[in-house]
Amino acid sequence: MYASLKDVAAHAGVSFQTVSKVLKGAPVAVSDATRARIHAAAEELGYVPNELARGLLRRSTYSIGIIADDLEDWAMAQFVVGAEQEARSNGHAVMIGTALGSDGLAYLRQLVERRVDGVLSAAPRLEKHAEIGAVLRERIPAVGLHHFPGGGIPVVGSSHSQTGRQVATHLVELGHRAVGMVTGPRSRRVVATRSKGFRAGLADGGVELPVDRVVETAWSAEGGFAGASELLDRDPAVSAIFAHNDLIALGVLSALHQRGIRVPDDCAVVGCDDMPFSAYLTPALTTVRIPMRETGQRAMSLLLDRIRGEEVESRVNLPTELIVRESTAGSSKEKRKKR
Amino acid sequence: MYASLKDVAAHAGVSFQTVSKVLKGAPVAVSDATRARIHAAAEELGYVPNELARGLLRRSTYSIGIIADDLEDWAMAQFVVGAEQEARSNGHAVMIGTALGSDGLAYLRQLVERRVDGVLSAAPRLEKHAEIGAVLRERIPAVGLHHFPGGGIPVVGSSHSQTGRQVATHLVELGHRAVGMVTGPRSRRVVATRSKGFRAGLADGGVELPVDRVVETAWSAEGGFAGASELLDRDPAVSAIFAHNDLIALGVLSALHQRGIRVPDDCAVVGCDDMPFSAYLTPALTTVRIPMRETGQRAMSLLLDRIRGEEVESRVNLPTELIVRESTAGSSKEKRKKR
DNA sequence: CACCACTAGGCGAACCTTCGCCTGGTCCGA
DNA sequence: TCGGACCAGGCGAAGGTTCGCCTAGTGGTG
Numbered sequence: 148m149y150a151s152l153k154d155v156a157a158h159a160g161v162s163f164q165t166v167s168k169v170l171k172g173a174p175v176a177v178s179d180a181t182r183a184r185i186h187a188a189a190e191e192l193g194y195v196p197n198e199l200a201r202g203l204l205r206r207s208t209y210s211i212g213i214i215a216d217d218l219e220d221w222a223m224a225q226f227v228v229g230a231e232q233e234a235r236s237n238g239h240a241v242m243i244g245t246a247l248g249s250d251g252l253a254y255l256r257q258l259v260e261r262r263v264d265g266v267l268s269a270a271p272r273l274e275k276h277a278e279i280g281a282v283l284r285e286r287i288p289a290v291g292l293h294h295f296p297g298g299g300i301p302v303v304g305s306s307h308s309q310t311g312r313q314v315a316t317h318l319v320e321l322g323h324r325a326v327g328m329v330t331g332p333r334s335r336r337v338v339a340t341r342s343k344g345f346r347a348g349l350a351d352g353g354v355e356l357p358v359d360r361v362v363e364t365a366w367s368a369e370g371g372f373a374g375a376s377e378l379l380d381r382d383p384a385v386s387a388i389f390a391h392n393d394l395i396a397l398g399v400l401s402a403l404h405q406r407g408i409r410v411p412d413d414c415a416v417v418g419c420d421d422m423p424f425s426a427y428l429t430p431a432l433t434t435v436r437i438p439m440r441e442t443g444q445r446a447m448s449l450l451l452d453r454i455r456g457e458e459v460e461s462r463v464n465l466p467t468e469l470i471v472r473e474s475t476a477g478s479s480k481e482k483r484k485k486r
Numbered sequence: 487m488y489a490s491l492k493d494v495a496a497h498a499g500v501s502f503q504t505v506s507k508v509l510k511g512a513p514v515a516v517s518d519a520t521r522a523r524i525h526a527a528a529e530e531l532g533y534v535p536n537e538l539a540r541g542l543l544r545r546s547t548y549s550i551g552i553i554a555d556d557l558e559d560w561a562m563a564q565f566v567v568g569a570e571q572e573a574r575s576n577g578h579a580v581m582i583g584t585a586l587g588s589d590g591l592a593y594l595r596q597l598v599e600r601r602v603d604g605v606l607s608a609a610p611r612l613e614k615h616a617e618i619g620a621v622l623r624e625r626i627p628a629v630g631l632h633h634f635p636g637g638g639i640p641v642v643g644s645s646h647s648q649t650g651r652q653v654a655t656h657l658v659e660l661g662h663r664a665v666g667m668v669t670g671p672r673s674r675r676v677v678a679t680r681s682k683g684f685r686a687g688l689a690d691g692g693v694e695l696p697v698d699r700v701v702e703t704a705w706s707a708e709g710g711f712a713g714a715s716e717l718l719d720r721d722p723a724v725s726a727i728f729a730h731n732d733l734i735a736l737g738v739l740s741a742l743h744q745r746g747i748r749v750p751d752d753c754a755v756v757g758c759d760d761m762p763f764s765a766y767l768t769p770a771l772t773t774v775r776i777p778m779r780e781t782g783q784r785a786m787s788l789l790l791d792r793i794r795g796e797e798v799e800s801r802v803n804l805p806t807e808l809i810v811r812e813s814t815a816g817s818s819k820e821k822r823k824k825r
Numbered sequence: 826c827a828c829c830a831c832t833a834g835g836c837g838a839a840c841c842t843t844c845g846c847c848t849g850g851t852c853c854g855a
Numbered sequence: 856t857c858g859g860a861c862c863a864g865g866c867g868a869a870g871g872t873t874c875g876c877c878t879a880g881t882g883g884t885g
Contacts, residue, residue, distance in 0.1 A: 151871055162835050176833050198599040200871035203538045203840045218563045228557050240596055243582040257579055260537040368766035401766040427707035427740040501865050515863050539841035542870050
């Protein structure tokens with residue numbers, strides 16, 4: 148099917164080693180005529196080098212494995228795109244697999260069998276998976292978007308507690324005191340950290356967050372709707388709700404609307420992630436921008452450094468930014484500010 | 487770094503060929519004691535077979551390349567996830583790359599160098615790229631989510647004209663006559679086809695769609711906002727707007743709200759794709775569900791069939807489904823129906 | 826005329842597997 | 856005691872590259 152160096156060599160009447168050298172431009176003494184013949188033969192046969200054979204010899208494949216757990220999540224997709232682009236601009240190919248739970252180990256094994264040079268983990272669902280953590284720590288250079296049990300794997304991301312704090316400070320400044328929160332699944336570390344930061348930020352402003360004003364739900368609009376409904380059943384008087392991402396926030400807005408609670412006049416809402424639609428919700432959503440694309444890029448770049456044997460930081464934090472829009476607009480008189 | 491068969495063999499005191507046979511469970515006559523020694527040695531050295539060497543010999547890598555052009559687009563991500571899962575449950579690994587425009591050819595070359603068994607294209611941006619089409623047609627088994635110039639590559643997807651028709655029929659039934667449309671980039675084939683179907687469906691109901699009630703924009707909420715604004719400037723009397731996807735529809739809703747036009751009372755809105763937030767917009771969005779995940783799965787399954795040398799259909803169509811929600815609710819009296 | 830340097834390539838080995846075929850020893854029966 | 860059958864593995868080649876080192880021929884120089 149594919150022409151090999153030997154085929155090209157036979158066509159050009161030289162040895163395949165010579166073809167190899169000529170085609171990759173090595174400094175080898177070959178007459179111009181032969182050189183031309185070789186190139187012509189390669190062209191004619193449609194020769195494409197075989198990276199498998201190269202990799203075998205070189206003992207490095209110039210490829211990176213990415214473990215994702217939910218490409219449908221916009222934030223994750225951003226991360227992956229950033230990482231993939233960084234890898235490819237450095238000549239590395241990328242293998243991506245979605246590891247849903249326990250098959251993560253099987254996928255990881257596949258990556259090792261294919262001898263990827265390194266692994267990037269964008270799968271928070273695996274953050275409790277000790278076995279995967281061990282493999283990544285001991286057998287192969289890795290970088291994560293999240294921690295693994297036992298540590299030892301550099302993490303690139305943003306400070307979730309900082310994020311929580313930013314939101315809390317904003318709400319405190321607006322004078323809110325009856326504050327609620329709709330979180331993602333509590334088993335996720337980001338949820339715990341973000342909550343903690345939020346709580347601490349509120350405390351700094353003298354505001355308390357009782358546990359019954361915190362509801363846990365899934366990372367979805369549906370979850371946000373259900374979560375906010377429950378929160379409002381428990382305490383109809385909340386004047387501000389922090390949703391752990393924009394999709395949840397969207398559901399929260401929907402629940403509030405259904406009950407005739409006006410945003411921001413009766414209740415303010417803050418999301419997280421600054422998803423591409425958030426500026427166009429009604430009302431436009433106040434949120435925290437987390438630079439996921441850049442995070443992916445940095446993570447990959449760190450991983451490539453590690454593969455090259457350089458010393459790298461064990462933790463990189465990228466700053467997040469609070470983006471204030473209508474859903475918390477203090478006076479509710481401000482007009483829509485785009486993005 | 488990695489232990490090879492030879493290392494294991496040395497450790498167990500047998501030839502590496504014997505190790506190979508034992509470890510992969512080939513029917514070879516080996517005493518139980520030796521067998522145990524080999525397994526122990528493999529375990530101790532952490533032996534993991536080298537797929538590169540296998541692939542070299544086998545002349546097939548059990549891997550598929552996916553060309554994507556926008557993983558941040560939810561629909562594409564769905565497709566990719568479906569495809570990836572199907573591939574992996576068939577023992578194939580997946581390499582994913584984002585080809586933004588002209589580097590598509592470079593990426594494709596990378597895939598060929600790595601000797602992927604086939605290529606799946608989920609990059610509508612490349613649908614005019616004749617060179618890539620030619621490579622995919624002649625050199626390597628491929629399947630696409632979209633056409634390529636010159637054809638010859640099986641396509642799996644949904645009928646876009648059918649989608650347009652479904653929406654048109656719905657609007658006609660509701661009695662709308664002043665209908666507008668906000669489309670994605672006209673250069674995209676899906677846009678042309680969907681528009682054509684929509685126009686035809688309207689015509690069947692005796693409704694015309696003048697060109698000045700069609701606005702072209704980007705696949706984003708921002709685009710939808712701008713597009714709807716322009717549409718309303720041109721003709722404030724439109725009573726229904728078909729947006730080419732839900733993100734655009736979201737922008738359209740925003741623009742309508744800004745002008746104080748009530749939905750659905752004053753103007754109905756229909757989107758497309760049934761994105762996960764659409765049921766929770768205010769009002770909940772009527773849309774067309776396109777089974778992208780299933781499409782990805784079918785596309786991959788078709789590709790795998792092709793790789794096995796089976797004859798496959800050149801076109802697979804998966805049905806779409808109109809999902810009626812509040813944004814077109816006829817009487818506007820109906821209550822929210824979830825999903 | 827002998828020696829050297831240079832030109833134009835060739836050779837062998839190594840990377841890790843797989844696979845078909847071969848071999849040396851043991852045991853059994855006639 | 857000889858021949859055959861079976862047990863327990865070994866051997867060689869192949870797949871496509873790369874890389875260091877080797878060599879046959881030619882022309883020049885002292």
